[in-house]
Amino acid sequence: MSEFDSISDSVIKRSIGVESAPITYVVGTSDIIDFTDAVGDFNEIYRERNLAKRRGLNNIVAPPTFLRTLKGSRSENNPEHLGAHLLDGGSEWNYFEPILAGDNITVVDKLLDVLEKTGKLGKMLIWTREFKYTNQHSKVVAIHKWTRITY
């Protein structure tokens, strides 16, 4: 029996649909710049406040996948992290409002679904977790559905 097989169905079933405790972050200018430096995206809209203002925004904007830096629940407690190996299967992002430096963004996540499949890696579980990001005006700015694979 692999380490992975020891994750019981009941643990998984208990986890589906349970929302994490909300965590609120302040989006810092330096956080945005650090992220864009890391991914090699030097678009001035992420650095120049005056450019952002000319485009009708109150501050520099965060790039679309910056929200990955704002963690939801403590991931090591999530059942998908109890498996042997973990791979990123893909993402679906829906964006509703710009994310700006100075915003307070609250993250809540929940496990949506778990599917079992057999592929080239053998038995795999495919986990889909949703992250909902809400700003200080109670507007949902983005929803990220993140699929990960354990084997």
Next chain:
Amino acid sequence: MYWEDVRIGTEIPSLEKYPTKEMLLRYASVTGDLYRIHYDEEYAKSIGLPGVIVQGGLKNAFLAQLITDWIQGSGRLRKLTCAHRDMDFPNSTLICKGFVSRRYRENGLSLVDCTIWIENDEGYKTTPGSAIVNLDSRPKNIQS
């Protein structure tokens, strides 16, 4: 660029990225994703991988940049998807590409659907995806 300037089949200017091992480490640092398959060569090989692999999130960021570089201040990204069909490795060229697959108006918005992907240096599509972009519509007093 206005919505009216775009046609089905319009190509998105390609974006070339060259993720180095340093870039993978920096991405791991800013996202707090410290899974060792992205920076520890020995560990990656010990679990059957050819070596360290590029983070899915980093490739996701590259595809987002493909779109935001293209639209600049002409619109907003509404939806972005990607599937990590195969692994990519550091110190190799990844090319992000795409084209407009649909152009339509919906709920008062001028939208385009885009088919996007990342190709490795052998031309293989490792990371297919899609985007929906809301482009500005040309004001009536401005001619093309």
